[in-house]
Amino acid sequence: MPEFSSRTVAIMGLGLISGSLARALKASAWDGEIIAWGPREPSLKLGLELGAIDDYSLSLSDVVARADMIVVGAPPASTGLILREIVDSLSDTKHAPVLTDLASIKGHVIDTMARDYAGFVPGHPIAGSEHSGVKYADEGLFRGREVILTPLETTDLAAVNEVEAMWQLTGAYLSQMAVDQHDALLAASSHMPHMVSYALTRALEKDPSDPMTHGGGALRDMTRIAGSDPLMWTDIALTNREALLLAIDAFEVEVAALRQMVADSDGDLMNDYFSICRRHRREHDHVLNPMTQNDTDSTG
Amino acid sequence: MPEFSSRTVAIMGLGLISGSLARALKASAWDGEIIAWGPREPSLKLGLELGAIDDYSLSLSDVVARADMIVVGAPPASTGLILREIVDSLSDTKHAPVLTDLASIKGHVIDTMARDYAGFVPGHPIAGSEHSGVKYADEGLFRGREVILTPLETTDLAAVNEVEAMWQLTGAYLSQMAVDQHDALLAASSHMPHMVSYALTRALEKDPSDPMTHGGGALRDMTRIAGSDPLMWTDIALTNREALLLAIDAFEVEVAALRQMVADSDGDLMNDYFSICRRHRREHDHVLNPMTQNDTDSTG
Numbered sequence: 274m275p276e277f278s279s280r281t282v283a284i285m286g287l288g289l290i291s292g293s294l295a296r297a298l299k300a301s302a303w304d305g306e307i308i309a310w311g312p313r314e315p316s317l318k319l320g321l322e323l324g325a326i327d328d329y330s331l332s333l334s335d336v337v338a339r340a341d342m343i344v345v346g347a348p349p350a351s352t353g354l355i356l357r358e359i360v361d362s363l364s365d366t367k368h369a370p371v372l373t374d375l376a377s378i379k380g381h382v383i384d385t386m387a388r389d390y391a392g393f394v395p396g397h398p399i400a401g402s403e404h405s406g407v408k409y410a411d412e413g414l415f416r417g418r419e420v421i422l423t424p425l426e427t428t429d430l431a432a433v434n435e436v437e438a439m440w441q442l443t444g445a446y447l448s449q450m451a452v453d454q455h456d457a458l459l460a461a462s463s464h465m466p467h468m469v470s471y472a473l474t475r476a477l478e479k480d481p482s483d484p485m486t487h488g489g490g491a492l493r494d495m496t497r498i499a500g501s502d503p504l505m506w507t508d509i510a511l512t513n514r515e516a517l518l519l520a521i522d523a524f525e526v527e528v529a530a531l532r533q534m535v536a537d538s539d540g541d542l543m544n545d546y547f548s549i550c551r552r553h554r555r556e557h558d559h560v561l562n563p564m565t566q567n568d569t570d571s572t573g
Numbered sequence: 574m575p576e577f578s579s580r581t582v583a584i585m586g587l588g589l590i591s592g593s594l595a596r597a598l599k600a601s602a603w604d605g606e607i608i609a610w611g612p613r614e615p616s617l618k619l620g621l622e623l624g625a626i627d628d629y630s631l632s633l634s635d636v637v638a639r640a641d642m643i644v645v646g647a648p649p650a651s652t653g654l655i656l657r658e659i660v661d662s663l664s665d666t667k668h669a670p671v672l673t674d675l676a677s678i679k680g681h682v683i684d685t686m687a688r689d690y691a692g693f694v695p696g697h698p699i700a701g702s703e704h705s706g707v708k709y710a711d712e713g714l715f716r717g718r719e720v721i722l723t724p725l726e727t728t729d730l731a732a733v734n735e736v737e738a739m740w741q742l743t744g745a746y747l748s749q750m751a752v753d754q755h756d757a758l759l760a761a762s763s764h765m766p767h768m769v770s771y772a773l774t775r776a777l778e779k780d781p782s783d784p785m786t787h788g789g790g791a792l793r794d795m796t797r798i799a800g801s802d803p804l805m806w807t808d809i810a811l812t813n814r815e816a817l818l819l820a821i822d823a824f825e826v827e828v829a830a831l832r833q834m835v836a837d838s839d840g841d842l843m844n845d846y847f848s849i850c851r852r853h854r855r856e857h858d859h860v861l862n863p864m865t866q867n868d869t870d871s872t873g
Contacts, residue, residue: 399789419787454782462784466773466795468835472827473769474850477761480823482754484762485857487719489699493861494794495766500854503847507840514835521832523780527772528828532821535768535814540807547803550774554800557785561793 277303277438279371283340284309285333285355287320289402290375291346292410295325297443300412310336320407334362337370342439345374348508352376353385360388371432373439377459379423379452381512391429394436397421397455398445399463403500416444417563423452460516464509465524467498468517471506474499577603577738579671583640584609585633585655587620589702590675591646592710595625597743600712610636620707634662637670642739645674648808652676653685660688671732673739677759679723679752681812691729694736697721697755698745699763703800716744717863723752760816764809765824767798768817771806774799 282298284291287309295307309329311317317329330336337343337359345355352374359372373396376382383395400418402409420440424433437447450458474496477484485492510517534542554561582598584591587609595607609629611617617629630636637643637659645655652674659672672693676682679695686693700718702709720740724733737747750758774796777784785792810817834842854861 399787401789401791418789421787448787458782458784458787461777461780461782462787463789463791465776466791468831469769469773469828470791470795471847471850472831473766473824474854475831475846476765476820476824476827478849478853479827480761482758482761484758485853486860487699487721487748487758487762488857488861489701489718489763491701491763491766491770491798494797495770496850496854496861497794498791499847499850500858501847501851503844503851506847507843510835510843511838511840514838517835518832520776521828521835524773524776525825525828525832527776527779528769528821528825531768531772531775532818532825535810535817535821538811538814540811543807543810544803546775547771547799547801547806549778550771550796550799551801551803553778553785554774554796557788558800560786561788561796 275434275438277435277442279341279435279439280305281340281342282307282439283336283343283370284326285311285336285343285345285359286347286351287311287316287326287407288346289405289407289409290398290400290414291344292320292325292407293400293412293414294344294346294375294398294443295320296410296412297415298439299325301442303442308336308339316407323407323410325407325410333358337362338366338368340370342435343370343372345372345376347376348505349376349378349381349512350385350508353382356382356386356393357388360386360390360393363390371435373436377463377509378456378513380456383425383452389427391427392432393425394428394432395423395425395452396436396440397423397459398440403498405502405505413444415440418445420445420447421455422447422449423455424449425452456513457516457519460513460520461523464513464517465520467501467506468510468521469524470496470499575734575738577735577742579641579735579739580605581640581642582607582739583636583643583670584626585611585636585643585645585659586647586651587611587616587626587707588646589705589707589709590698590700590714591644592620592625592707593700593712593714594644594646594675594698594743595620596710596712597715598739599625601742603742608636608639616707623707623710625707625710633658637662638666638668640670642735643670643672645672647676648805649676649678649681649812650685650808653682656682656686656693657688660686660690660693663690671735673736677763677809678756678813680756683725683752689727691727692732693725694728694732695723695725695752696736696740697723697759698740703798705802705805713744715740718745720745720747721755722747722749723755724749725752756813757816757819760813760820761823764813764817765820767801767806768810768821769824770796770799
């Protein structure tokens with residue numbers, strides 16, 4: 274396993290995910306320095322007070338100049354723009370830090386960045402929460418979770434190794450895939466399920482009998498992610514539009530099929546359908562519940 | 574608050590929910606006896622070994638004859654049949670125990686029972702788990718949860734009071750509504766959300782990229798209830814068909830609306846939609862998460 278050799282990590286945009294990375298690094302054997310830049314000073318100040326970071330600046334180029342490893346934590350639409358600004362600020366210098374990001378969509382980010390930079394390793398940790406802000410940062414957020422890297426043709430292998438070494442400190446495990454493959458996968462595994470939760474929540478919201486007032490564990494879980502940040506999810510839906518539409522279409526086919534079974538009172542078909550679902554869910558339980566039941570569930 | 578005066582409670586069908594009721598009564602100040610009947614002796618034996626019940630018999634009429642309070646815990650389709658058998662076994666005696674059930678559909682149960690019995694109080698605790706069996710019975714399952722009673726015109730007020738007194742011992746709170754109102758409400762708050770989770774899980778199961786292998790907290794929650802017992806949910810879908818179809822229709826309208834916003838890249842509409850969902854979810858957080866974060870989450 275390659276060792277994480279960066280001495281100074283810069284967090285560009287301090288929120289729940291990037292703040293959790295900062296906390297996980299702080300809690301690890303690594304003893305480097307974490308600095309941050311962001312558009313809102315109160316978040317940076319809070320990060321400093323909470324001990325997630327060691328220093329911050331409101332000047333992007335100052336932070337970039339000091340860093341060996343730069344991690345951009347921002348919504349997908351902003352991530353590409355910040356990456357572009359970072360690469361531009363490095364273009365007249367000899368300084369060549371490793372650069373990575375956390376955005377859940379890679380194609381749009383790379384298109385927006387529109388720069389080749391050998392030290393850039395597109396990344397995406399599969400972890401989150403319906404909360405937002407560094408206030409909710411949690412050092413255990415990535416434990417047992419997957420981090421997907423989508424290196425480009427222009428990406429240096431050494432940079433990939435360094436990003437992998439960083440994530441290994443957090444307890445995450447690494448995988449690699451192509452950009453398009455990542456975006457289609459995430460549309461199905463995360464973005465479409467969020468749309469499903471939103472649609473379900475809205476249907477309940479419109480029901481005059483207020484079903485959520487009588488909700489149990491099923492509704493708790495099925496609507497939890499509908500509490501997610503509206504702006505972030507608007508951004509995700511806009512930037513992964515094509516893949517998301519395909520995933521929604523596939524879901525709608527299943528709802529229609531299931532509705533037909535109910536309309537037909539076809540118990541045999543339903544029982545088969547539900548049994549396939551239960552088996553599929555159980556086969557993936559170790560991925561979806563990587564922690565034991567007694568651990569704190571950081572994704573709320 | 575009326576006191577729970579029954580000395581012997583009979584559980585007819587020992588599973589997760591009825592077993593949790595038995596455990597909750599055992600853990601309360603009440604010091605009566607709990608006996609059980611069921612079609613499968615291993616479950617009854619296990620209940621005895623676990624200390625959930627004090628005694629059992631494979632003879633329904635023997636258990637009925639000894640009980641002051643009879644609780645039927647079975648899938649909806651069987652619940653009505655068992656209730657009918659119980660009332661028939663009482664018809665030639667002076668013994669008149671209070672009778673209640675736990676089924677999540679009331680109309681079909683009452684239709685199948687096809688008997689008037691003044692001591693019968695249809696009931697439904699809004700609590701559960703994707704697990705099944707007395708093995709998973711949990712004395713805390715009902716704490717902070719709602720129990721809905723749907724008394725009929727023929728129901729004695731004294732019987733309602735006694736059933737309420739029993740549930741109060743478990744930490745649940747009580748409400749009452751009409752049978753039709755209950756079934757429409759549950760279609761929206763529980764049955765349709767289960768169908769949504771099944772449809773989502775099936776869409777993922779069919780995707781050759783196996784998105785669940787890369788799932789995080791969102792998928793964990795959105796597919797948890799797709800691990801539920803296929804036979805039980807087939808039964809529920811068959812017995813609450815009309816109300817369930819209406820709830821699925823309302824949901825499909827929302828998915829189509831959201832899909833259109835994505836297709837149109839209409840960020841303003843999306844942001845409004847997501848914001849309404851987040852507000853609605855937050856306003857109901859105290860119902861959906863009645864326990865503090867540090868408590869054990871009995872619904873898994």
